[in-house]
Amino acid sequence: MSRTKEKNPASQDRLLEFDLSTELKHGIAVSNLAYAVAKEVGLPEDQCYQLAVAGVLHDIGKLKLRSYINGQENNPLVIEELKYVRMHSALGYEELKDQGYSDFILESILYHHENFDGTGYPSNKCGEEIPIGARILRVCDVFCALSSDRPYRRAFDRMTVVGLMIDEVKNFDMEIFLAFQRVVHKEEHDGIKEETGNRDEGYSSQGNGNTELCDQHHP
Numbered sequence: 001m002s003r004t005k006e007k008n009p010a011s012q013d014r015l016l017e018f019d020l021s022t023e024l025k026h027g028i029a030v031s032n033l034a035y036a037v038a039k040e041v042g043l044p045e046d047q048c049y050q051l052a053v054a055g056v057l058h059d060i061g062k063l064k065l066r067s068y069i070n071g072q073e074n075n076p077l078v079i080e081e082l083k084y085v086r087m088h089s090a091l092g093y094e095e096l097k098d099q100g101y102s103d104f105i106l107e108s109i110l111y112h113h114e115n116f117d118g119t120g121y122p123s124n125k126c127g128e129e130i131p132i133g134a135r136i137l138r139v140c141d142v143f144c145a146l147s148s149d150r151p152y153r154r155a156f157d158r159m160t161v162v163g164l165m166i167d168e169v170k171n172f173d174m175e176i177f178l179a180f181q182r183v184v185h186k187e188e189h190d191g192i193k194e195e196t197g198n199r200d201e202g203y204s205s206q207g208n209g210n211t212e213l214c215d216q217h218h219p
Helices: 020-041 045-057 060-069 078-085 088-096 103-110 132-146 158-167 174-196
Strands: none
Touching: 020 045, 020 132, 020 174, 045 103, 045 132, 060 088, 088 103, 103 132, 132 158, 132 174, 158 174
16 A cells, blocks of 8 residues: 555645654754855854754754644644744754753754744844854755655755755845855765766766755745
8 A cells, every 4th residue: 555545634735744753864964964054154163063963953843843743633724733833943942942052052943944034933033133053054954855755745856956945045144055055066066976986077967866965844
């Protein structure tokens, strides 16, 4: 029997699902990419390391919402679903704030859904009001989200993901976004070299669909 048929019919139209294994993979992917982008931006090594920690933990607040996300409430409307899931960054901050993590890590987690143009959450911060760690996580989180399968769509290839992010570039700090692009294109270039053995020829301009850095996303 296919996985689609095995799903609970009541949950098939849900956009949001919680799977611990998937969330762990996503955290590791965001962590790796955030570290590389932080290095590319020129952050000190200590902050790069702290951002890697924040990447692993950035969605930990979803653990508080897992029963709701997994449909153990009675068929909530999608708009209500989104309202509750948007609490996850603040819940993660509250969960971690008394456990010895630095302010840099905590603020990166709390504000990783803020948009550079002020349209994000939880505080509608904009521009450089958003801590730089959160600005880096924002870009990396979106990339990993779009590069992975979701219940309602397949993963996009790397070049398509970058194109979609360019369409929404107002959400991102441009300096960080450009650094992110350099990292992603280097990863793609190095991946092709490793696969083909070629250094200066034979590269494709299309993404190869490699989603090693990325995994599941949330609103």
